[in-house]
Amino acid sequence: MASKETSKVIINNDLEKKIADAFEVFDHSGKQTVDVREIGTILRSLGCCPSEAEIQEVLLATEDKEATGSIHLANFLPYMIQKISEHRFYPADAETLLAAFKTLDEESKGYITKEKITKLIMEEGEQFTQEEYDEMMQIAVDPTTDTIPYEYYINQLMVEDDYLQDNSNKTTVTEK
Known part of the structure; x- marks a missing residue:
């Protein structure tokens, strides 16, 4: 055998x-x-x-x-x-991400501070590694304001997320 x-x-x-x-x-x-x-x-x-x-x-x-x-x-x-x-292990869709960021943005400013998101992803829940954190911050943080304008960030993620998903199923996030 x-x-x-x-x-x-x-x-x-x-x-x-x-x-x-x-x-x-x-x-x-x-x-x-x-x-x-x-x-x-x-x-x-x-x-x-x-x-x-x-x-x-x-x-x-x-x-x-x-x-x-x-x-x-x-x-x-x-x-x-x-x-x-079964669509397991797939990343969250744009609407789910937007809802999560809006929950964190208690004052509805359209952004999250770098300090707030750092505390959440490095200290609570399933923590990021330093490498994951650095990679996220490189894409997410607006260097001018040092904040994460989350609609822009989500749209950046969706552009990169065409490996397993059909482009026709993509959603661009816009606040109403």
């Missing part, structure tokens, strides 16, 4: 190819396996936005039981096909 390490996964469609291609970037051995520490990066490269708890869920479902610490494409591919088909 051939082991998973020697048997190759057969790719049947574009979605499977996209997932396999992202996976194989981190397959340094060429045996269709990756280290479990790479899974978050692989998911994000697919346009997914998983929480740390969701990454752990993927690891529990796909980690190789015989070779702990690694994940084989044969386990990962069907799991991710199912999750992507």
